[in-house]
Amino acid sequence: xxxxRILRGYFGMVxxxxxxxxxxxxxxxxxxxxxxxxxxxxxIGSCVxxxxxxxxxxxxxxxxxxxxxxRLAGGGGxxxxxxxxxxxxxxxxxxxxGGCPTGKAVITRGxxxxxxxVIHAVGPIYQGGKKKEAExxxxxxxxxxxxxxxxxxxxxxxxxxxxxxYGYPLKEASLVALRTIIDFLSEHPGTSLREVVLVLFxxxxxxxxxxxxxxxxxxxxxxx
Ligand code: ADP
Numbered sequence: 001x002x003x004x005r006i007l008r009g010y011f012g013m014v015x016x017x018x019x020x021x022x023x024x025x026x027x028x029x030x031x032x033x034x035x036x037x038x039x040x041x042x043x044i045g046s047c048v049x050x051x052x053x054x055x056x057x058x059x060x061x062x063x064x065x066x067x068x069x070x071r072l073a074g075g076g077g078x079x080x081x082x083x084x085x086x087x088x089x090x091x092x093x094x095x096x097x098g099g100c101p102t103g104k105a106v107i108t109r110g111x112x113x114x115x116x117x118v119i120h121a122v123g124p125i126y127q128g129g130k131k132k133e134a135e136x137x138x139x140x141x142x143x144x145x146x147x148x149x150x151x152x153x154x155x156x157x158x159x160x161x162x163x164x165x166y167g168y169p170l171k172e173a174s175l176v177a178l179r180t181i182i183d184f185l186s187e188h189p190g191t192s193l194r195e196v197v198l199v200l201f202x203x204x205x206x207x208x209x210x211x212x213x214x215x216x217x218x219x220x221x222x223x224x
Contacts, residue, residue, distance in 0.1 A: 040210050042217065042224065044185040049196045051213060053206045056199045057085040060114040061155035063107070065144050067164065068120035071099050072106070077164040082118060086111035090118055103139035107147050117151070119144045123162030126169070134176055137162055141180040148193060155195035160205060170205060174212040182216055 028041050028050075040051045056064050056078055067078040072094035074083045083091055093108035100106045105121040121144045124136035140161055148156045160177065162168035181196055200206040217224055 040213060042213065042222075044182055044222070045189045045191070047185050047191060047193045047196060049181060049185070049198070051198050051200065051206060051209050053201070053203055054199050055081070055201070056157055056159045057081050057113060059157040059197060059199060061157045061195060061197060062115060062153045063117040063119050063148055063151075063156045064110070064113065064115040065105070065156065065158045065161070066118050066120045067159050067161050067166075068094075068100065068122050070102055070122045072097060072120055075165070078159045082113070086113045086118065094120065103136040103143070105140060105143040105147055107151065115157070117153070119147050119156070121161055123166055123168070126162065126167040129172075133162075133168065134172070137168065137173060137176045138180045141177055142184060145181065145184045145193070145196075149188070149191060152192040154192055155197070156193065157197040157199050159199055159201070160209070163205075170208050171212065174209045175216065178209070178212050178216040179219075182220060182222070186220070186222075 026041050028039050039053075042049050064082070066082045069075055069079065074080065074091055074094075089111040090108055094106075097106050097108070100120060100122050102122045102124050105119050107117055107119050110116050110118050121140040123140045124131070124133045126133055141158070144156070144158070158177070158181075160170065160173060163170050163173045177198065181198075185191060185193070185196070198209060200209055
């Protein structure tokens with residue numbers, strides 16, 4: 001009787017540890033513009049990955065990622081919005097850096113943004129899929145995560161890189177983004193990152209990412 005209780009206690013503890021070390025997938029209610037929105041969250045090791053609908057410029061994570069071009073010259077979409085909200089200090093720092101190859105990322109201060117840093121990641125222009133686009137998109141996410149890690153940042157928000165003006169099909173891009181982030185977090189259990197947020201601009205985009213998240217977790221054998 002007593003032995004059974006000890007065993008139950010032991011397995012309960014093991015399960016609790018497993019839950020903590022491995023992952024959970026949940027729908028969380030988040031306050032948004034006075035209302036509420038449901039967001040998907042999954043825990044990978046010690047980091048929570050969230051999918052939300054929103055505007056990247058409003059995120060209060062330590063860094064936000066910009067969908068930049070290789071000249072770091074500013075542009076439309078996310079890039080324009082970040083420079084407008086962050087003020088001229090960001091463009092000034094970008095000008096000093098000079099440029100960034102496709103598939104890489106550089107870091108600047110966040111100017112007037114809530115985020116302390118902007119990581120400018122250069123995703124590929126989609127040209128049919130045979131020009132190493134997947135590899136370059138993966139590399140843009142990975143370089144951003146590596147920069148965050150080098151700066152020991154605890155939180156970072158990404159937009160959906162390359163899926164606007166650069167024309168990358170959303171479903172394929174979402175799979176690349178999620179595989180890269182989830183693999184990075186799984187392979188770096190000592191990461192400084194506690195929070196990674198993917199900020200999707202529209203609700204159809206969020207729905208595509210949600211579907212892909214379920215697919216990638218299954219693919220990677222991550223129990224939720
Ligand atoms: P790229 O040139 O890399 O394709 P874009 O900025 O044109 O980058 O678009 C990337 C994605 O970001 C698109 O899916 C677009 O809908 C979305 N987007 C545009 N503005 C914002 C914003 N303010 N916050 C979050 N996502 C945004």
